[in-house]
């Protein structure tokens with residue numbers, strides 16, 4: 129007869145089982161999203177938190193942390209060198225959006241994030257966006273101007289650019305992308321939206337939904353600072369003069385996301401460029417998490433700006449324990 133194994137009683141979790149939040153412990157946070165591109169948001173007016181990559185990656189971990197595509201810290205612009213640079217040209221940009229990717233890397237800009245960030249500032253009583261007026265905020269891609277819309281917010285994302293510096297360009301490409309589900313390496317356009325994007329138009333017979341994006345697409349030549357990669361196909365719609373594309377995205381520092389605001393702008397810019405001079409200025413970009421609107425507008429500075437509009441949702445508040 130075997131001796132009965134001594135009963136092992138569950139013991140209280142040991143202190144080192146506590147989550148290593150460090151200086152985040154006891155602080156509040158919010159969770160929000162824009163068309164499914166989700167973020168953990170927190171306020172640190174004087175930039176006192178040392179947000180290293182490991183801590184950000186833990187916060188964004190969907191199993192051991194809060195979970196998110198990125199973390200957004202609200203900092204007063206005067207508290208960061210990048211913010212003080214913005215204040216030189218936009219002294220009213222009181223708040224700065226400090227955006228970090230899921231892997232803890234810093235990215236220059238986040239289009240969905242800006243909308244959720246402003247919604248968070250307003251909900252926390254830290255800023256206002258009066259009807260018919262705009263709020264200016266600082267980002268690592270300069271000042272962004274935000275206005276309310278009936279269904280969320282519209283952000284002037286500033287100008288877009290070809291990243292290889294090319295202006296008069298053929299329909300060719302400056303990059304070639306390989307991914308599972310693409311028959312052959314596909315030519316792509318490199319577009320800057322404050323952050324880098326590589327846009328691929330699928331060919332006949334290549335199905336957007338059959339792309340396998342668990343692993344990062346391979347871009348050659350390899351961009352020095354990495355890139356967000358968008359795959360686009362034309363989307364059906366009314367004959368209303370509005371362009372429509374459907375998009376999936378593999379984000380730098382994240383992986384596939386439900387949506388990417390700067391990516392939607394880049395996808396619309398590339399598709400409009402490929403469409404030639406008669407292509408529309410208004411676009412609806414369908415992403416797995418919803419639809420965002422992208423409009424190309426002449427701007428006072430003589431450049432052509434991109435306006436991104438879409439929803440912003442705050443889902444919950446919480447505390448790091």
Ligand SMILES: N[C@H](CCC[C@H](N)C(=O)O)C(=O)O
Nearest residue numbers: 235238239240323388389390
């Ligand atoms: N989701 C963001 C883009 C984050 C871009 C980031 N992944 C990068 O490294 O540039 C957006 O809505 O624009």
